[in-house]
Amino acid sequence: MLALIFDTDLKPWDAAIRHAAQVVLDELWEEITCLPRDAFNELSDEERGRFKAIISYTNQAPEGAPQTPVIHLRPSGFFGPEYGQGVVPDASGLALLNGTPVLYGDDAVEQSTRGISTGADLLASTYFLTTRFEELLRPDVRDNHGRFPGSESLPARAGFIHRPIVDEYAAQIRAWLQALGVALPARKRRFKLLLTHDVDLLGRYRLPFEPFRTLGSALLGRQSVKTAVECLAVHLGRRQDPMDTFDEMMALDGQVEAEVYYFFMAGGSSQWDGWYRIGWRRTKRLLRKLMDSGATIGLHASYEAGARPTSIADEKAALERACGCEIRHNRHHFLGWREMQDGHALAAAGINWDSTLGYAEVAGFRLGVCRPIPLFDPVELRPLGIEEHPLVLMECSLDQPHYMGLDLPGAEAYALGLLRETRKYGGEYVVLWHNSSFEKAEDNYLPALYRRLIDHLRAGEEAV
Numbered sequence: 471m472l473a474l475i476f477d478t479d480l481k482p483w484d485a486a487i488r489h490a491a492q493v494v495l496d497e498l499w500e501e502i503t504c505l506p507r508d509a510f511n512e513l514s515d516e517e518r519g520r521f522k523a524i525i526s527y528t529n530q531a532p533e534g535a536p537q538t539p540v541i542h543l544r545p546s547g548f549f550g551p552e553y554g555q556g557v558v559p560d561a562s563g564l565a566l567l568n569g570t571p572v573l574y575g576d577d578a579v580e581q582s583t584r585g586i587s588t589g590a591d592l593l594a595s596t597y598f599l600t601t602r603f604e605e606l607l608r609p610d611v612r613d614n615h616g617r618f619p620g621s622e623s624l625p626a627r628a629g630f631i632h633r634p635i636v637d638e639y640a641a642q643i644r645a646w647l648q649a650l651g652v653a654l655p656a657r658k659r660r661f662k663l664l665l666t667h668d669v670d671l672l673g674r675y676r677l678p679f680e681p682f683r684t685l686g687s688a689l690l691g692r693q694s695v696k697t698a699v700e701c702l703a704v705h706l707g708r709r710q711d712p713m714d715t716f717d718e719m720m721a722l723d724g725q726v727e728a729e730v731y732y733f734f735m736a737g738g739s740s741q742w743d744g745w746y747r748i749g750w751r752r753t754k755r756l757l758r759k760l761m762d763s764g765a766t767i768g769l770h771a772s773y774e775a776g777a778r779p780t781s782i783a784d785e786k787a788a789l790e791r792a793c794g795c796e797i798r799h800n801r802h803h804f805l806g807w808r809e810m811q812d813g814h815a816l817a818a819a820g821i822n823w824d825s826t827l828g829y830a831e832v833a834g835f836r837l838g839v840c841r842p843i844p845l846f847d848p849v850e851l852r853p854l855g856i857e858e859h860p861l862v863l864m865e866c867s868l869d870q871p872h873y874m875g876l877d878l879p880g881a882e883a884y885a886l887g888l889l890r891e892t893r894k895y896g897g898e899y900v901v902l903w904h905n906s907s908f909e910k911a912e913d914n915y916l917p918a919l920y921r922r923l924i925d926h927l928r929a930g931e932e933a934v
């Protein structure tokens with residue numbers, strides 16, 4: 471058993487500190503007793519002596535059984551009366567702790583006979599990333615869809631979006647404890663692959679009057695005759711729709727050990743929503759086929775629900791009617807989960823698993839972790855009741871010119887770099903490929919990249 475103690479005057483931020491500690495201490499959290507300093511001081515010497523080590527988030531090093539090793543994290547002042555009033559750390563001036571950027575505090579580390587003391591405020595640094603705190607501090611910075619842009623984020627600006635630095639902090643704390651001779655439980659976490667597919671469209675040609683529209687456009691020279699002919703052939707059942715790529719995806723996903731998810735839209739009336747109906751017979755047939763293949767079905771909350779989260783419950787109910795089963799998983803369309811506190815509506819609708827939190831503009835570790843974590847509302851200082859499985863890699867982040875704009879070799883190298891990082895920490899490699907991205911086109915390298923990624927994943931660690 472380990473103790474985490476924090477200064478008594480930080481009690482109003484008790485829940486926030488516990489959240490940060492739970493995330494950064496990771497698997498060790500199950501071993502931790504977390505308590506304010508006054509409660510710790512009331513323990514008898516015998517009770518304090520039972521702790522294998524003390525992690526102390528206090529201004530002064532704690533007293534305790536003198537033989538107990540101590541890791542002393544000096545608070546930077548992030549939690550306290552000034553909470554939420556600071557500025558975002560300077561991207562070009564971050565201290566490095568053994569090569570890992572420290573967002574709050576400094577890189578000082580002192581070792582004594584009793585233990586290790588550091589000025590690196592790893593709890594505040596963790597909390598800043600996992601609660602999207604930067605978005606609170608910069609409420610005016612949003613893109614034209616109301617989202618905080620990835621390129622504006624501190625991880626992107628400071629050049630560490632491709633590294634799960636909170637997992638690096640966790641490894642550092644573990645290494646310090648081991649260096650102090652503390653016996654720790656073995657690592658249990660194992661690398662996991664999550665292949666996920668957002669279904670924005672069932673097919674390219676989706677409406678009953680589509681052949682007439684494309685034919686009209688072709689006659690006016692706005693569309694090629696080839697497209698009009700293809701559309702007609704699809705509608706007559708002579709050809710498969712080029713975006714109906716589900717069989718191909720199922721075959722590829724079946725080649726590796728992975729959890730497979732499909733997220734379906736079930737509402738929304740904005741111009742970015744409603745490209746198919748969840749109640750169509752065709753949609754229901756597809757849902758059944760995917761469920762029979764062993765995939766999990768989740769809600770792809772609409773663009774509109776991203777802006778008005780209370781409608782998530784209705785969308786979830788519509789999807790449940792179509793599936794005939796309970797839905798507990800979600801990813802927002804457009805990754806459009808606008809503000810962290812909107813998550814309360816998601817939880818109220820009965821969804822406790824989400825995988826929205828990556829940036830569209832840049833792939834990587836938006837929350838600084840490569841593993842599932844509980845989410846926390848930094849405004850109301852309470853847990854959201856949602857387990858987040860952060861999105862690591864979305865295909866269109868890689869190839870779109872207005873996002874990363876990489877060519878095939880560049881995209882493959884970047885994707886494998888993220889995979890290596892995720893493997894290193896026994897994390898979850900959460901990959902998103904839309905069915906529409908498998909469409910065959912000369913300038914679309916995404917089907918080839920997916921195949922190469924599946925080959926790497928099948929070959930295992932040594933091939934990466």
Ligand SMILES: [Zn+2]
Nearest residue numbers: 668670803804
């Ligand atoms: Zn979508």
